[in-house]
Amino acid sequence: MDKFKSVTVKLLNKEFQVSCPANAEDQLNDSAHYLNKKMLEIRKSGRVIGMERIAVMAALNIAYELAVLRQQQEAYVQSVSKQIEHLQNKIDNALMDELISESSRDPV
Numbered sequence: 001m002d003k004f005k006s007v008t009v010k011l012l013n014k015e016f017q018v019s020c021p022a023n024a025e026d027q028l029n030d031s032a033h034y035l036n037k038k039m040l041e042i043r044k045s046g047r048v049i050g051m052e053r054i055a056v057m058a059a060l061n062i063a064y065e066l067a068v069l070r071q072q073q074e075a076y077v078q079s080v081s082k083q084i085e086h087l088q089n090k091i092d093n094a095l096m097d098e099l100i101s102e103s104s105r106d107p108v
Helices: 022-045 051-105
Strands: 004-011 014-021
Antiparallel strands (some): 004 014
């Protein structure tokens, strides 16, 4: 079982204590850094005021990015699956042709 540890992350110059599995600290820090970057971009735009609103907008933007990436991944997986199926059919056809060719050469 993973042991949990307390990690301090900084968002918009405010520190937060977050508990995470000991082996996930780097991922948590990377995520916090990315979130902070997004929050700073939103704050800099000047259209959203207040930490909570900035956090919600950043979360929505990140959720949108995730949804787009999931759609792209799904399309990629479907494309690769079709390519694999096409190659499998070519292999099957080549093997079938080879079997037919061999059987026509072999005397019965």
